[in-house]
Amino acid sequence: xxxxxxxxDVILIGAGIMSATLGTLLKELVPDWNITVFExxxxxxxxxxxxxxxxxxxxxxLCELNYTVEKPDGSVDISKALKINEEYQVSxxxxxxxxxxxxxxxxxxxIRPLPHLSFVQGEQxxxxxxxxxxxxxxxxxxxxxxFSDDPKKLMEWIPLIMKDRIVNEPIAATKIDSGTxxxxxxxxxxxxxxxxxxxxxxxxxxxxDDLKRTSDGVWELKVRNVDSGAVERHSAKFVFIGGGxxxxxxxxxxxxxxxxxxxxFPVSGxxxxxxxxxxxxxxxxxxxxxxxxxxxxxxxxxxxxxxIDNKKMLLxxxxxxxxxxxxxxxxxxxxxxxxxxxxxxTMLAAGAKNVPLTKYLIQQVMLSKDQRMxxxxxxxxxxxxEDWDIVVAGQRVQVIKDTPxxxxxxxxxxxxxxxxxxxxxxxxxxxxxxxxxxxxxxxVISRCFPEHLQAWEPKIxxxxxxxxLSLLNHPELLDDIQTSxxxxxxxxxxLVLV
Numbered sequence: 001x002x003x004x005x006x007x008x009d010v011i012l013i014g015a016g017i018m019s020a021t022l023g024t025l026l027k028e029l030v031p032d033w034n035i036t037v038f039e040x041x042x043x044x045x046x047x048x049x050x051x052x053x054x055x056x057x058x059x060x061x062l063c064e065l066n067y068t069v070e071k072p073d074g075s076v077d078i079s080k081a082l083k084i085n086e087e088y089q090v091s092x093x094x095x096x097x098x099x100x101x102x103x104x105x106x107x108x109x110x111i112r113p114l115p116h117l118s119f120v121q122g123e124q125x126x127x128x129x130x131x132x133x134x135x136x137x138x139x140x141x142x143x144x145x146x147f148s149d150d151p152k153k154l155m156e157w158i159p160l161i162m163k164d165r166i167v168n169e170p171i172a173a174t175k176i177d178s179g180t181x182x183x184x185x186x187x188x189x190x191x192x193x194x195x196x197x198x199x200x201x202x203x204x205x206x207x208x209d210d211l212k213r214t215s216d217g218v219w220e221l222k223v224r225n226v227d228s229g230a231v232e233r234h235s236a237k238f239v240f241i242g243g244g245x246x247x248x249x250x251x252x253x254x255x256x257x258x259x260x261x262x263x264x265f266p267v268s269g270x271x272x273x274x275x276x277x278x279x280x281x282x283x284x285x286x287x288x289x290x291x292x293x294x295x296x297x298x299x300x301x302x303x304x305x306x307x308i309d310n311k312k313m314l315l316x317x318x319x320x321x322x323x324x325x326x327x328x329x330x331x332x333x334x335x336x337x338x339x340x341x342x343x344x345x346t347m348l349a350a351g352a353k354n355v356p357l358t359k360y361l362i363q364q365v366m367l368s369k370d371q372r373m374x375x376x377x378x379x380x381x382x383x384x385x386e387d388w389d390i391v392v393a394g395q396r397v398q399v400i401k402d403t404p405x406x407x408x409x410x411x412x413x414x415x416x417x418x419x420x421x422x423x424x425x426x427x428x429x430x431x432x433x434x435x436x437x438x439x440x441x442x443x444v445i446s447r448c449f450p451e452h453l454q455a456w457e458p459k460i461x462x463x464x465x466x467x468x469l470s471l472l473n474h475p476e477l478l479d480d481i482q483t484s485x486x487x488x489x490x491x492x493x494x495l496v497l498v
Contacts, residue, residue, distance in 0.1 A: 008036045008201070011221060011236040013208050013250060014243035015039035016049040017184050017434045018427050020191035022240055022441040024098070027198050028463060029445075029456045035200045036234060037192075038223055040207035040329075045188030047327055048244040049434060051308050052271075053394025055286075055318070058180030059435035060088040062142065063116035063288040066300055066412075068132050076128070076135045085141045086471055087436035090464055093481060094438040095187075096488040097463040103194050110187040112307050113491040115285040116179030117158060119172075119379075125290060126170040133174050140475050145176040160282040161303065164382045178482075179286060180491065181307055184434045206232075210253055211239065219254075219424060238448060241426035245326035245397035248338055251426040256419045259426070260342040263350065263400035265410060266326055266335060267361065267430075269393035271317035272376060276387040279380075280305075280314045287379070292360075303379045316376050318393055322361040328395045343400075349408025350400040357410075396430040414440055422448035438464070 010026060012019040015037055023035055041047065048054060061067040061081035069077045095111070098104045120129045126149060133147040148154060149172035155162040157175050196202055203223075209231075210222040220235045241247045241254075245266060251259040274280050288302040306313045326334035339347055351358070369390065376383045399411040414433050418425035425444045442460070446453060461467045471478040486492045 005233040006036075006235070007218075008234065008236045009033040009238065010035045011219070011234060011239045012037045013221075013239065013241045014047075014246070015041075015044035015188070015192060015202065015204070016047060016242055016244055017045065017188045017191075017437050018242035018441065019240060020044065020049075020188045020195070021094075021437040022242070022444060023195050023200060024103075024191050025094075025438075025441055025445065025463075027195060027200065029452075029459055031198070035195070036236070037195075037200060037202040038206045038208050038221075038234075039202070039204050040226060042204050043189070044192040044202075044204075045185040047329065048394045048396070049184045049188045050394065051183045051185035051306075052391060053328065054184060054434065055302065055304060055315075056181050056183060056306050056308075057116075057286055057302075057304070057435070058088060058091075058111070058182045059432035060085045060116075060179070061136075062145070062176045062179050063118045063174070063286060063302075064300065065118055065120075065129075065132070065288060065290050068136070070128050070131070074131070076132045078132075078135045078139070081136065082139065082141060082472065084432050084436065087432070087439035089141075089471055089478075089481060089485075090442070090466065091435060091438040092485040092489060093464045093466060096485045098191075098194075099488050104187075104190045107489045109310065110183045110190065111489050111491070112181045113177070113486075114179050114181040114305055115157075115175055115177050117176075117285050117287045118174045119158065119161065119287050119289055121169055121171050123170045126172040129172050129174060139472070140478055141472065142176065144178060145174055147174050148172065158283070158285060158287060160279070161287065161379055163282075166381075173287075175285075178486075178491070181286065181305065182435070183308060208243075208250060211250065212253075212255070213423075217423070237423065239424045240444065241424070243327075245334070245395050246330060247426045247428055248326065248397060249334065251417060251428070252338065252340060254419075254424055254426075256424060258417050258419060260340075261346055261402055262417070262428070263343045263347040263408075264326065264335070264338055264397040264428070265350065265354075265400055266323060267396050267398060268321040268323045268325075269318035269396070270321065270372075271315045271319075271391050271393050272372060272388045273391050274314035274316075274387055275389055276384075279387055280312055283314055289379070301375065301379070316379060316388075319364050319367060319372060319375075320361055321365045322358075323395065325395055326397050328392070330395065346400055346402055346408045349406070350410055351408075353406070353408060354410055397428070398430060399428045416440060416443055416447070418444065418447045422450065424448075442467070 061084045067081045136142040137145040205226040218235045219239045223232045241250045248264045286304045291300045304315045324335035403409040414429040
């Protein structure tokens, strides 16, 4: 039996938010390029991008305390917060372009305005939060942020959290109304529907088992039909690996030097979901606390209003855990298979360094529902067990690599690995991930298509007016962009519906 073969310009592996974003950008820049997508599941946005597998936070560092670090001298480093906020502004500009161009419709189906708050207890944490507020609120990107350590004011801001709370230590919060809740699953599906209308060839239930570089410089992929088992060969000049946690294994199979000496540490998660409409209606915000000592940044506790299928919901978590799978639908052998001769010492070094983290994850796995309810009651003092159910969230793979900080350093963030010739790129890592997808994919384009950048720049600037500029250095442009994107995406204060 002959094996089906085909050639295309671009292959995207994985039908998540990253591939959706890159595919949409490329279709706007070069409409005549042929793009093919392979996704092992039956639909787009079913793994990390799915609305049940992530927090749905439009990550702009408005409330996430792990993006601002207190330095030894007591000052607060806000550089990472500024970077993430600017990147999120880029995403909102691109989404606004898509809405204004009628390429996607009904922005309220994927993005909603929602206040973002940071909430802390204890004298040391309150002192940190106040210093963080003073550093951020002076910056135009964080205009409108408020701080209060008055329990009466906090009762106005977060009544569900303050109700029946015994305040026997300092307590404080910051609040900013320009935050968002984003349904990345819905956005991903919208973008793939758009790409399909544009003639992109999307193959669901097709798994990429292997890939290699041929003598003529193109990439050949071995693709298996999940239902029939039939094997196909597909080749392309450029390949993007956007398979979530599964990207690392495919990057290793590519054999590119840039993919060596890199490992991955899988972290799973659980959320608690409220089933009581009366409780849900008492809260309207995303409220982030501080991570416990030894916890990974992705385990910062937060109480979130969410909008899923246009229904208001309330989630708390995440509770971290450990599974050797690299994807929720992955294999129990993923972690073992990722250990290679070139990264084994890196992985061992990471294991030796992160014993407290491993211990923490094991403890999290062993928690009973009653113990999880006790953690929830730090946010909602009168929470009742019968009002809350547990759902399994997504699987994340944190990057491990050798850095100037030492061998086997665990990386927290999103990272692009690309070949020197730009013929292949892979997206690794986790949060802020989807929120910064547009900036990350523009980075992929600049790395992998440098010869086209000059010709593409006018179109990129049409889609993203701030492209190539720092919004911090152009306050008038920042004001214009924030006003226009809020109007287009339905985020203006006068449009907020509680």
